[in-house]
Amino acid sequence: MRRSTVYLLLIGLIFALPFVPALIASFGGVWRFPTIIPDGINLRAWESVFSPSARTLSATFLSLWIAFCVTIINLMVGIPAAYALTRKKLRFQSVIEAVLLAPIFVPALAAVMGIHLTFLRLGLTETVLGVILVHLAPSMPYVIRAAMISFQTMNEEAEDAAKMLGATKSQRFYHVILPHLIPGLTAGIILSMLISLSQYSVTLLIGAGQVITLPILFVPFLNGGDPAIGAAYTLVFSAVALALVLLLDGGLRSYYASRKGGLS
Template structure:
């Protein structure tokens, strides 16, 4: 039976958790609600109910193109970051070569530098290579800023990794490649999936880096919204933002159905 101080502590903890959830979710609920208002301006609570702003948003193919571009860059940059981050994490944790701490610092530098500085530097470097303001430049920039998220989460998984499991697999006749896919990868999967989710989100919402390499025909959705709100603020902005919220909800539901959020959060046995 809990003592009175323990009950007070538990109550305060639950209150803090619920307050945190409310702080995070109420703004999203407000955005969704405002997207249905009949007024020509943003107002809460919404007045009336209409799908006009969604129709206006979906009728503009440039927004759909921007969403497709952002999704393409987010998925591609995350996939490339995984291919870079896993070998880098393995090398940093297991290599006996000197200078691995410096390599780790270089990979994590994008977390320290302001993204806008990285964007400006990328624009200058891409101009020298003749690929400025192109899909390739955007993709390279997004890979640079999302690799640290993959690296950090995989490093965290490898920190408690038991290498005797790999040694046992090799002793039983498995090849190094088979050992990686059948032993190593399943164990580091929670960290890898968490890092991939972070990478997707960071890439999807990025404005600072993208704005330097965006053009009228190559404009990710965050930059598109940023440019729009400089000249007009109406409920269509809320409808676009609500659309991204719906996409995030669907992504989480699909992740739970096909992967299982509980399995992602729990290390493989």
């Protein structure tokens, strides 16, 4: 067996180990130290998670839809902002950059508490739109930062050469800038989606219990409601997040494979 294969197996094992206790706990029963497996194993938790009244599937689709909308807005705002911060000479540029990236260091709940009253006046509480807007605060800085790094590492001579050859702004962006941005943006997209998917406090505050996402469903069980159901929900959430990452990774690989095939 090759060394690289051994390393991959070890990494996979390390990644999987934290989920083993959750998997065991999800099959219910009383689990006290030093017993290895719970007493009275059953499927009660999984039946509860996937029962029609649990709304797990609808919460999953809503969580993904919110994360998708949040990421699209982040890209629409983040790419121009990163371009301006890296290519333009702006007044108070350091201050602007600090303000845009501040949510990385400031807890999202602290920022949301300040805009909750405004959302109440605008009628955005208890709505999906309000939750989408509030998820922008903790997720957008990562997209901006990823785009900034991509712009900073890009050779501007290629863009200048395309301009001299008569390429329009849209052509330069699509054929020269975008291919260089995609790897960095993919990292930003993954972070944006995962951060949006995992938001509980801000979703509960703005959604007021009317916008039901996956964290709204499973966090109360983890906080003492029912550990077995909480463990099952944890595995469902982890599976959704892992599938999302693998899908984006596969999309990135397919994109570069298509470009390589087109160039050959």
